[in-house]
Amino acid sequence: MDINITEPKxxxxxxxxxxxxxxxxxxxxxxxxxxxxxxxxxxxxxILVKDQDKIIGTGRLFPxxxxxxxxxxxxxxxxxxxxxxxxxxxxxxxxxxxAKDKKVNQITLEAQSDKLNFYxxxxxxxxxxxxxxxxxxxxxxxxxx
Ligand SMILES: CC(C)(COP(=O)(O)OP(=O)(O)OC[C@H]1O[C@@H](n2cnc3c(N)ncnc32)[C@H](O)[C@@H]1OP(=O)(O)O)[C@@H](O)C(=O)NCCC(=O)NCCS
Numbered sequence: 345m346d347i348n349i350t351e352p353k354x355x356x357x358x359x360x361x362x363x364x365x366x367x368x369x370x371x372x373x374x375x376x377x378x379x380x381x382x383x384x385x386x387x388x389x390x391i392l393v394k395d396q397d398k399i400i401g402t403g404r405l406f407p408x409x410x411x412x413x414x415x416x417x418x419x420x421x422x423x424x425x426x427x428x429x430x431x432x433x434x435x436x437x438x439x440x441x442x443a444k445d446k447k448v449n450q451i452t453l454e455a456q457s458d459k460l461n462f463y464x465x466x467x468x469x470x471x472x473x474x475x476x477x478x479x480x481x482x483x484x485x486x487x488x489x
Pocket of ligand 1: 426433
């Protein structure tokens, strides 16, 4: 594998990025596409992970409205056949670097409750009880930068 992380630079990149989210969240996890794509997409920084020229993962970071200088990350997705190789963690760390660059104090995220370990390993903490969102249990998590 020859992994590199960039940001979408063309309309085609944006289409391919959405394609990853359709494959992972809409088809694999059965989340309705109307819920998957939201207004935060317009203000978010999106990242693209490529293996050579093939797009294999994505994630986004955006200002968390209401919380002063906090940012929220999410929509981290890696194609099934590429999982378990540290790519998800690379996405997480890259989004944290973008946040640090913006002098962000804290990152917040809504983790699917069966994925908590993925974030706990990177020192996120669980904030409160699980709740249902988009038909899937989630927990709020945060990390001070
Ligand atoms: C979650 C996801 C992004 C992880 O990507 P990945 O590239 O496989 O993750 P990594 O290889 O960096 O995993 C790092 C660690 O996180 C943990 N982890 C990874 N996937 C996990 C999962 N599905 N559930 C719980 N813990 C997980 C493991 O402890 C792993 O360490 P290990 O390989 O030494 O056991 C990927 O499984 C995915 O795209 N899932 C579908 C979309 C999704 O659910 N996104 C997150 C929503 S909260």
